[in-house]
Amino acid sequence: MVFGGIFQIHINKSTAVDLNPELAYLINKNFSAGIGGNYRFNAETVDISSQTLEQSIYGYRIFAEHRILSSFFAHLEYESLAISTSAEESKNWHHSILAGIEKRIRISRVVEGQVALLYNFMHDGHLGYVSPWVLRVGFNFLPSKKRDK
Numbered sequence: 715m716v717f718g719g720i721f722q723i724h725i726n727k728s729t730a731v732d733l734n735p736e737l738a739y740l741i742n743k744n745f746s747a748g749i750g751g752n753y754r755f756n757a758e759t760v761d762i763s764s765q766t767l768e769q770s771i772y773g774y775r776i777f778a779e780h781r782i783l784s785s786f787f788a789h790l791e792y793e794s795l796a797i798s799t800s801a802e803e804s805k806n807w808h809h810s811i812l813a814g815i816e817k818r819i820r821i822s823r824v825v826e827g828q829v830a831l832l833y834n835f836m837h838d839g840h841l842g843y844v845s846p847w848v849l850r851v852g853f854n855f856l857p858s859k860k861r862d863k
Contacts (some may be wrong), residue, residue: 715738716738719853720852723832734753734775735750736775736852745778748777751775787816788816794810796808808838814830814831814833825854828851829851
């Protein structure tokens with residue numbers, strides 16, 4: 715098992731920060747699958763009439779990764795985000811299928827960094843993502859078996 719997290723920054727009319735913990739299972743040295751949560755921190759946006767809207771975004775994702783070169787991985791993910799604003803009384807769920815490439819960088823004996831560039835094939839312009847392209851930066855705590863190598 716590998717525990718890690720992703721950090722994303724969304725910049726549009728205001729700035730939002732995503733904190734995304736994740737847990738992956740290493741099926742073999744080239745393939746892993748996992749789950750993760752999503753939470754947008756201090757997110758707000760300005761609507762057409764220039765009113766500030768408080769926004770709440772959270773959700774879940776499942777993903778799979780396959781090593782294609784020594785430190786490069788193909789990444790495929792299904793994500794579902796619940797989005798509500800102060801102007802709405804109900805939550806709207808938005809679904810995404812993201813795929814792309816991830817580069818992993820060894821930071822220390824127990825920590826590995828990751829940078830991923832993903833494309834959202836279901837991008838519909840909702841408040842969750844302002845562009846179909848998604849850039850993520852994160853980390854993984856390496857399992858003890860990998861630490862010893």
